[in-house]
Amino acid sequence: MIEASSLTKRYGSLRALDKVSFEVHRGEVVGFLGPNGAGKSTTMRILTCFLSASAGTARVHGYDVFDDPLDVRRKLGYLPQRAPLYGEMNVWEYLSFVADMRGLDHSLFKKRMKGIVEVCGLAQVLGKDIGTLSHGYRQRVGLGQALVHDPPILILDEPTSDLDPNEKAEVIRYIKEIGKERTILLSTHNLSEVEAACARAIVVSKGRVVADGPLDDIRAKSGKVRYVITVHEKKVFEGGDGYRSGARKPPTAQEVQEALSGLPGVTSVTELPTGDSAHSFQLLGALGGDIRPELFQLVVQKGWLLLEMRRDSQSLEDVFKALTRGDERKDRGRKLITDDLDDEDEASAAADDEDEEDEDDDSAGDEAKDGRDGDEDEGAEEEAPAKKKG
CATH class of the missing domain: 3.40.50.300 (P-loop containing nucleotide triphosphate hydrolases)
Structure with missing residues (x-):
């Protein structure tokens, strides 16, 4: 079509x-x-x-x-x-x-x-x-x-x-x-x-x-898989008597991030904003692998309370940013140029018309000036003989 x-x-x-x-x-x-x-x-x-x-x-x-x-x-x-x-x-x-x-x-x-x-x-x-x-x-x-x-x-x-x-x-x-x-x-x-x-x-x-x-193919262009993991920032697992607040020192965001970064297959770890009492992170891993078992084992070993864990393709927004990343100043200049040039022909034509009008005005003014000068010259020539004759 x-x-x-x-x-x-x-x-x-x-x-x-x-x-x-x-x-x-x-x-x-x-x-x-x-x-x-x-x-x-x-x-x-x-x-x-x-x-x-x-x-x-x-x-x-x-x-x-x-x-x-x-x-x-x-x-x-x-x-x-x-x-x-x-x-x-x-x-x-x-x-x-x-x-x-x-x-x-x-x-x-x-x-x-x-x-x-x-x-x-x-x-x-x-x-x-x-x-x-x-x-x-x-x-x-x-x-x-x-x-x-x-x-x-x-x-x-x-x-x-x-x-x-x-x-x-x-x-x-x-x-x-x-x-x-x-x-x-x-x-x-x-x-x-x-x-x-x-x-x-x-x-x-x-x-x-x-x-x-x-869209799925475009998301896969990054060659990476996205994981999201969220753990509670206060509650920890203490064993048989369940979850207790303050029974163990709660993990800090830095501790969680360092532990996640040490897992094999993890290429990057980014903290995500969350309004809850939790630490949330985005991890990137190789497209062909699956690190969820290792993530789960780490959470159990540390005694953290796991609130969320999911695996999906990298977001379309992340892939879009990666594909179109470049010099922003050049992009802004490029947009200004293309926007301005949309009306370039009209502006150019208008400018040409103004130039022609100016030229016509100038030529008309020159002709009028020449006419005045000619009249003055003729008058001067007529006046000169009269004075000489007198």
Whole structure:
């Protein structure tokens, strides 16, 4: 449904995209992840025909984004980070306006609206002006405009940005509902949203794809397994008469961390925050091993009260940080450059127009000055003979 092959976008010496390649198949909901300035929005603007690439190819639903942009747009529903809404229109008027632009007749639009209103939760605001709606409802309206023409593919660029937790949960629920019948490419910074809505993710960093696959496979890219162990900071095990508070000197966080670090197969130990009377630590071990038996034996030997022990793949957030780690200053500069260059052509054109106007003004002023100078010269020439004659 979506195919990008060696997409490259250059802004002078800066490569916003560097040979980005991936595919999205029918029925997939794919998370498109990356830090600020990584090239996510640039890629989406190329796929939606708002921006041309410097090199490479891209096809959407079989159509080339460079050769067949109108056919691509007919197959796409696009929600940019800031939805193109008109605050003076009410919701029904705006969606009807979008349907007119899409070439839908009124009867088909009314039929489509039944599903859109239900899926996007717009029933209570159809007659309200968009400018009076909360940001969450405006995002729902943005989703509605992307669905008006019933496209098989949706591209959503950070649809939950600036939403409160309740609004984010609602929008993600709508996306999951919509994704049952469509192919969706979802850009977001919130990794929990990806885990909730997507089975696969594409991670980009500095304009390149650094990971692509099911979430479990991406978590396994670190080659490590994550363990979490929590012990009580006061109670210790004393034997037959059970647990006693203060019967033995309770362990300190440093003692627990040093003991865990000494186990074979443990590569790192990090203390985790906890609001309880407990010491909690995250351990990393080799992917192929399992150190839980050794952990349990250590707890028994020390007489600690074990509150929790679990083993899982390294968190998606940890893997994301490892994959996209780099010079933050360069990333910030990269984002500023790519953001500024989005409007570079318009700014350049405006500057050229101003230069032309200035040149015209200058030339007009020079001509007027020349005219005045000429008149003065002529007057002087006429006056000179008169004086000489006199």
